[in-house]
Amino acid sequence: MKNLHCLIILLPLLFVSPQVIKGQIYFGMRDNNYAYCGLTIKNKFNVSIEHSLYSEKMSYQKIRLYVGYQQNLGDFNLKVSPYISSVWNGMYKDYGSMIDCSYNIFDFAVGDITFNPHHDSGFGTDFNYMVGIKCKVYKDLWITSHYSCIPEFRSSEKRVRLGILISVGQLSIEPCLSIATEGKTIVRSFCSFKYNFIK
Amino acid sequence: METMKIKLYVLIFMTLFVSCSKEEDKELYFIGDSLIEKWDLQRCFPSYITHNNGVPGSGIKYIQSKAGAYKNCSVIVLTGTNDVSAFKNDLETYSDKIVTAIYELRASHVYIISIFPRLKNENNINESIKLLNELIKKKSTSAGMIYVDVYDDLSNDCCLKSEFTMDGVHINMQGYEIVTNKIKKVLR
Numbered sequence: 001m002k003n004l005h006c007l008i009i010l011l012p013l014l015f016v017s018p019q020v021i022k023g024q025i026y027f028g029m030r031d032n033n034y035a036y037c038g039l040t041i042k043n044k045f046n047v048s049i050e051h052s053l054y055s056e057k058m059s060y061q062k063i064r065l066y067v068g069y070q071q072n073l074g075d076f077n078l079k080v081s082p083y084i085s086s087v088w089n090g091m092y093k094d095y096g097s098m099i100d101c102s103y104n105i106f107d108f109a110v111g112d113i114t115f116n117p118h119h120d121s122g123f124g125t126d127f128n129y130m131v132g133i134k135c136k137v138y139k140d141l142w143i144t145s146h147y148s149c150i151p152e153f154r155s156s157e158k159r160v161r162l163g164i165l166i167s168v169g170q171l172s173i174e175p176c177l178s179i180a181t182e183g184k185t186i187v188r189s190f191c192s193f194k195y196n197f198i199k
Numbered sequence: 200m201e202t203m204k205i206k207l208y209v210l211i212f213m214t215l216f217v218s219c220s221k222e223e224d225k226e227l228y229f230i231g232d233s234l235i236e237k238w239d240l241q242r243c244f245p246s247y248i249t250h251n252n253g254v255p256g257s258g259i260k261y262i263q264s265k266a267g268a269y270k271n272c273s274v275i276v277l278t279g280t281n282d283v284s285a286f287k288n289d290l291e292t293y294s295d296k297i298v299t300a301i302y303e304l305r306a307s308h309v310y311i312i313s314i315f316p317r318l319k320n321e322n323n324i325n326e327s328i329k330l331l332n333e334l335i336k337k338k339s340t341s342a343g344m345i346y347v348d349v350y351d352d353l354s355n356d357c358c359l360k361s362e363f364t365m366d367g368v369h370i371n372m373q374g375y376e377i378v379t380n381k382i383k384k385v386l387r
Contacts, residue, residue: 033245052245054245054246055376055379055380056245056246056383059222060246062245062246087246089222090222091222091223091224091225091246092224092246121224122224122226122248123248152241153241153242153245154241154245154246154247154248155241155248155249157241183251184236184237184251186237186239188239188242
């Protein structure tokens with residue numbers, strides 16, 4: 001039955017017209033562990049596929065599909081991205097949505113908050129969030145600071161993420177440290193990048 | 200032609216996505232000392248539901264205190280390094296105690312990880328660890344537990360390889376990756 005739900009959700013993709021390829025294509029990597037590529041159409045609609053790069057067998061890798069919508073309202077930006085994902089062997093599935101609101105506080109500072117209602121077939125439903133700020137230090141160099149409980153892997157953890165964001169042309173790179181704020185103080189180092197292929 | 204290609208790709212993706220075989224969600228409980236506590240389980244076992252029940256400085260008494268607490272669970276145990284000096288002269292009795300304590304957890308699947316070597320072989324501690332590991336291996340496998348031997352993977356001829364440790368006792372991410380891969384091979 002769950003497979004049927006997936007089929008229904010994915011069925012509209014069959015009717016994708018080749019004209020949409022004229023949008024902006026991008027690819028990248030999130031937190032060392034997830035490679036993605038996607039397409040933004042008219043700066044509003046967005047479809048992307050993300051695949052895990054865990055040091056696991058293929059059957060334990062995860063694939064996630066995002067379908068999103070974004071809107072710029074002056075200094076305020078809103079992006080809503082529902083997603084559905086599954087491990088290839090069907091061990092677990094999850095679905096939810098990333099609701100991201102950002103606001104340009106000054107020319108050199110952007111505040112953002114992300115709400116993430118998330119359902120995991122093993123953990124149940126969680127309401128996660130991330131709140132933070134990024135500040136311009138020099139030209140295309142920003143420092144970022146976030147407090148987050150959005151899962152980096154599978155279960156939710158409260159963590160502080162500190163990083164730098166460098167943008168060079170169509171490429172942006174963000175190395176960061178993720179530090180647990182409760183329980184075991186495990187520090188993770190991550191690097192993310194994104195490249196906009198066609199402008 | 201282009202439309203057909205895109206639709207074909209999408210169809211292949213959908214078929215793969217929905218036709219995947221259904222495997223049961225796996226929940227793993229890790230119990231032991233600081234070597235468990237410092238293990239980034241989410242990073243090493245990203246597809247599983249993991250519980251880190253490691254307590255720094257703990258030994259046999261901690262395992263004994265958990266008797267019956269893991270009924271029908273899959274448990275991975277790594278303990279002994281904090282007790283080995285105290286029981287150095289009676290490893291036979293200690294290995295009996297440790298295997299009994301693990302058995303009393305009443306878990307459905309038990310995986311025992313061998314005690315890691317130390318960087319400094321003070322008072323021939325690594326010989327004691329090696330001997331204790333042998334005893335635990337013999338007794339645990341005959342009790343139906345799965346013994347995961349990582350001692351040789353982490354050691355050179357006598358001691359813990361320096362590239363796997365910062366302080367001589369605890370291992371780093373590189374060391375944990377070796378242990379993780381060993382466990383993944385035997386997980387069921």
